Amino acid sequence: MTAVANDTDTSRPRAAARPRILANGMSRIRYEVKTYFRSPDAVFFTFLFPVIMLGIFTSAFSSSGDIVPARGEAGVSVGAYYLPGLVAAGLLLSGVQNLAIEIAGEKSNGTLKRLGGTPLSPVSYFIGKIGQVFVTGTLQVALLLVVARVVFGIALPTEPEVWLRFAWVFVLGITTSALLGIALSALPRSGRSASAVILPVVLVLQFISGVYLQFYLLPDWMQNIASVFPLKWMAQGMRSVFLPDSFAKLEVHDSWELGWIALVLLGWLVVGLVLSRITFRWIRKDG
Amino acid sequence: MSDEAVTVRDLRKRYGQMVALDGVSFEIHRGETFALLGPNGAGKSTTIEILEGYRDRSSGEVDVLGTDPGHSTLAWKAKLGIVLQSTAEAGTMTVTEQLRHFAGLFPRSRDVDEVIDATGLREKAKVRISKLSGGQRRRVDVALGIIGRPELLFLDEPTTGFDPEARRDFWSLIRQLKAEGTTILLTTHYLDEAAQLSDRAGVINHGRLIDIGRIDEIGEADARVPIVRWRDRDGIRQRRTTEPAALVTALAAEFGHEPPELEVIRPSLEDIYLDLVADDAAAESAVSETEEVVA
Known part of the structure; x- marks a missing residue:
């Protein structure tokens, strides 16, 4: 084959490839969302989990009175206080926990091997996964907020600029979480061990990052460790949305630190992107 | 376009100290059905997975439809159909959903309903794959292998778990694909299947090709x-x-x-x-x- 023939051979499919990658990505999103809602594990441990936790917190502490930012100031109910943490936990579960376990399973049960034998680009596959996380995460937070408002009577913010802030924290958080999930899926050696490897990581993060425990009550060293990881910043961002501004003084630096939230989450997004790109393989070639 | 769909020259594969393939050479002509026979662990699957691009080779030359599988492209994969040895996927989609999705990934795929009929899955078309029997799941594997209208079809032990009637149906499907000009590489444990379907066969044992020829020429x-x-x-x-x-x-x-x-x-x-x-x-x-x- 001559060099000229070679050129035309490779450039033509490549020019046509980009819309194809996008179209396949969209088709993957539909497929992935359907798969998600047909998997009882995913629906229970990822999708409904924050709602269930909200129910437990609200009921368990219903008689313990409001949480106040300072003595004598107006406070919020325990349920209202925990809501932002659980919204953040939803981001982590939908992204990190869901994808890390799901992809590790797909690796070991042959799903990825089959896909690797088709003209599906890994980019389309990633679009499908991130899209699945985005769709299910959005539905999850919508459900959580509706339940919080309707069932538990928790007041939600009304100012448009606060909802704008919610939007960027949510989008940044869910994207970072999805990419970290893809990256972490390389860790478990098999699909069967995936839950055992991933769940403790996710659980510990939730405890030290202010999801189940009030962050301002944690010792400094624990707060410092948590500050390295993204969940603490997602939770802080969500507190800035759902709690009154008077609660800002309970934060480590007496402020919501929105700039830092954006910076740290963006940093982890890049880390997730790079790690995903480096570690992802359809199959372990010589395993 | 070369007359050979597949050319393999002195193919070698080592896993650490273990030699899996020790200098295998053969060609598969375009439009031909070629069977790779051999006992378990002889190197059949290693060979076929190197040709599919799933494994790297240690040395030797391999050309599959004009491409080195070690440097595969999506356009090249679009010309292949791969039926792997059976997998354990979750199967949350129905047969139709799964085929429709995979059809969408290929540029010139076959009609989904046609493939469902050809693989005898009509009655199970709306059933989730996880609810199917082993033999029915295998039919889905075959259906997914041919949905992209491949030029070259790899069939790695395709009829495992088929009852005799299903195997006959499968044979007539393969003959039909062959009549349409599809090149087929088949590995199988059923020698009658190889005799029924293939033009030529290679026998592989201990990583070496010990015989190759027309089905009626194999052996001395x-x-x-x-x-x-x-x-x-x-x-x-x-x-x-x-x-x-x-x-x-x-x-x-x-x-x-x-x-x-x-x-x-x-x-x-x-x-x-x-x-x-x-x-x-x-x-x-x-x-x-x-x-x-x-x-």
Whole structure:
């Protein structure tokens, strides 16, 4: 084959490839969302989990009175206080926990091997996964907020600029979480061990990052460790949305630190992107 | 366009110390159905997975539809159909959903309903794959393998778990694909399947190709000579002869009645294959014995 023939051979499919990658990505999103809602594990441990936790917190502490930012100031109910943490936990579960376990399973049960034998680009596959996380995460937070408002009577913010802030924290958080999930899926050696490897990581993060425990009550060293990881910043961002501004003084630096939230989450997004790109393989070639 | 769909030259594969392929060479012509035969662990799957681009080779040259599978592109994958050995996927989609999705990934895929009918899945079209039996899931694997209208179809033990009727259906499907010009590489444990479907076969054992040729040429000429078998006072006797009728007539005259348990056997591919692999094993152990003596 001559060099000229070679050129035309490779450039033509490549020019046509980009819309194809996008179209396949969209088709993957539909497929992935359907798969998600047909998997009882995913629906229970990822999708409904924050709602269930909200129910437990609200009921368990219903008689313990409001949480106040300072003595004598107006406070919020325990349920209202925990809501932002659980919204953040939803981001982590939908992204990190869901994808890390799901992809590790797909690796070991042959799903990825089959896909690797088709003209599906890994980019389309990633679009499908991130899209699945985005769709299910959005539905999850919508459900959580509706339940919080309707069932538990928790007041939600009304100012448009606060909802704008919610939007960027949510989008940044869910994207970072999805990419970290893809990256972490390389860790478990098999699909069967995936839950055992991933769940403790996710659980510990939730405890030290202010999801189940009030962050301002944690010792400094624990707060410092948590500050390295993204969940603490997602939770802080969500507190800035759902709690009154008077609660800002309970934060480590007496402020919501929105700039830092954006910076740290963006940093982890890049880390997730790079790690995903480096570690992802359809199959372990010589395993 | 080359006349060969697949060219393999001196292919070698090592896993650490273990030599899985020790210099395998063969071609598959365009439009041909080629069977790769051999016992478990002989190197069939390693070979087919190198051709599919799933495994790297240690050395040798491989060309599949004009591309080195070690440097695969999406456009190249679009021309392949791959039926792997059975997998354990979750199967949350229905048969139709799964086929429709995969059809969308290929640029010139077949009609989903046509493929469902051709693979005998019509009654199960709306059933989730996880609810299907092993044989039905295998049909889905085959359906997914052909949905992209491949130029080259890899079938790695495709009929495992099929009942006899399903295997017949599968054979007629493969003949139809062949008639449309599809090149097919088949590995199978069922030698009758290879005999039914393939134009040529290669027999692989201990990582080496020990024979290759048209199905009616595999094995040495001697291996195809009919066998006459009967019982006399000393037990079962057998003799290879190119004139079995003459021998049977002579036996009948000698016995003065029907020779007990008389059989005339024309060696099947299976018999020839088993002889081949057994001879190879004997040659192998002879070699290792001489080596021991030398040592």
